[in-house]
Amino acid sequence: xxxxxxxxxxxxxxxxxxxxxxxxxxxxxxxxxxxxxxxxxxxxxxxxxxxxxxxxxxxxxxxxxxxxxxxxxxxxxxxxxxxxxxxxxxxxxxxxxxxxxxxxxxxxxxxxxxxxxxxxxxxxxxxxxxxxxxxxxxxxxxxxxxxxxxxxxxxxxxxxxxxxxxxxxxxxxxxxxxxxxxxxxxxxxxxxxxxxxxxxxxxxxxxxxxxxxxxxxxxxxxxxxxxxxxxxxxxxxxxxxxxxxxxxxxxxxxxxxxxxxxxxxxxxxxxx
Amino acid sequence: xxxxxxxxxxxxxxxxxxxxxxxxxxxxxxxxxxxxxxxxxxxxxxxxxxxxxxxxxxxxxxxxxxxxxxxxxxxxxxxxxxxxxxxxxxxxxxxxxxxxxxxxxxxxxxxxxxxxxxxx
Numbered sequence: 001x002x003x004x005x006x007x008x009x010x011x012x013x014x015x016x017x018x019x020x021x022x023x024x025x026x027x028x029x030x031x032x033x034x035x036x037x038x039x040x041x042x043x044x045x046x047x048x049x050x051x052x053x054x055x056x057x058x059x060x061x062x063x064x065x066x067x068x069x070x071x072x073x074x075x076x077x078x079x080x081x082x083x084x085x086x087x088x089x090x091x092x093x094x095x096x097x098x099x100x101x102x103x104x105x106x107x108x109x110x111x112x113x114x115x116x117x118x119x120x121x122x123x124x125x126x127x128x129x130x131x132x133x134x135x136x137x138x139x140x141x142x143x144x145x146x147x148x149x150x151x152x153x154x155x156x157x158x159x160x161x162x163x164x165x166x167x168x169x170x171x172x173x174x175x176x177x178x179x180x181x182x183x184x185x186x187x188x189x190x191x192x193x194x195x196x197x198x199x200x201x202x203x204x205x206x207x208x209x210x211x212x213x214x215x216x217x218x219x220x221x222x223x224x225x226x227x228x229x230x231x232x233x234x235x236x237x238x239x240x241x242x243x244x245x246x247x248x249x250x251x252x253x254x255x256x257x258x259x260x261x262x263x264x265x266x267x268x269x270x271x272x
Numbered sequence: 273x274x275x276x277x278x279x280x281x282x283x284x285x286x287x288x289x290x291x292x293x294x295x296x297x298x299x300x301x302x303x304x305x306x307x308x309x310x311x312x313x314x315x316x317x318x319x320x321x322x323x324x325x326x327x328x329x330x331x332x333x334x335x336x337x338x339x340x341x342x343x344x345x346x347x348x349x350x351x352x353x354x355x356x357x358x359x360x361x362x363x364x365x366x367x368x369x370x371x372x373x374x375x376x377x378x379x380x381x382x383x384x385x386x387x388x389x390x391x392x
Contacts, residue, residue: 196280196282196318203319226317226320229320232319239282239357254317254383255301257283258283258284258299258301259301261283261285261357262297262305264357265296265312265357266296266298268357268359269294269296
């Protein structure tokens with residue numbers, strides 16, 4: 001199902017997640033360097049030459065300074081690890097969590113500070129859940145995922161992942177009811193807008209596709225109409241195509257067409 | 273008052289209900305399916321032609337045959353409308369009570385091209 005806004009939202013979410021993952025990688029490398037320095041890492045310490053079974057390993061073979069990497073202003077290790085600097089960096093980042101300034105609001109109303117890795121996972125999960133939810137709500141504005149516990153950052157991430165799974169399952173279910181190209185969808189032809197006055201060539205083509213691949217919703221190759229014609233079905237259905245997405249016509253049987261009408265009515269009522 | 277129109281409604285169905293508080297029935301394979309506040313009536317497949325739909329007091333429109341559907345519809349707004357999936361209102365009428373008997377006659381069990389909706 002194509003919903004342009006959802007695609008853009010997902011893309012923005014992925015960009016945010018990419019930024020955070022990158023920040024996390026940099027932070028991890030810096031931490032590794034700090035750890036190495038604290039363990040008296042010396043870049044000049046000799047290694048066993050390549051080709052030796054212990055190639056690349058540090059040796060005690062002298063030559064090392066035993067000193068520390070240069071640190072201080074203007075050097076690689078010019079890292080201000082204070083709380084205020086962390087907060088400043090978090091504010092520079094795109095909004096990470098629903099709490100703003102990188103903090104994530106939990107179910108009890110409290111805010112929690114995620115680690116960079118958690119922030120990245122949270123952002124990714126949130127972007128995915130938001131994109132899927134916006135797709136669902138485009139069709140069914142009243143739909144809500146089941147509430148989940150968010151008592152920790154990990155809980156909040158799991159809750160978002162659960163929301164995304166639930167929305168995905170809902171979206172997967174709709175084509176079985178005629179909303180969206182169904183599981184038996186084969187070829188389709190472009191629709192000339194929402195009109196239901198089909199040309200002879202369009203009906204002929206829909207009948208050909210229907211005879212080959214069946215009703216796009218249920219796969220039945222018998223259209224179930226007195227005329228023996230398949231029904232050219234707009235996807236998305238006209239009544240739900242509020243974003244004016246370009247539609248296509250798929251063959252549908254009479255039973256699925258009527259059932260689709262009932263489902264459409266139910267979805268439309270949820271808009272009111 | 274008897275009203276008649278020739279229509280090819282989307283999804284080949286018509287909805288009979290009040291204007292608000294309508295509980296849409298779950299889709300069914302039957303020609304007519306309903307809840308206490310909504311009746312859905314199948315018609316001739318919309319792309320194969322129009323259905324002649326007549327709407328009015330049952331006394332006026334009763335063709336003298338056994339109806340395909342006979343039940344009481346909740347009409348708390350004292351109004352009944354016949355409308356389509358795409359929200360086009362085909363007929364509307366005021367009714368005296370908060371519940372209205374609805375009878376539907378159809379000239380075929382699957383794809384009727386004549387449908388009569390009688391109230392009262």
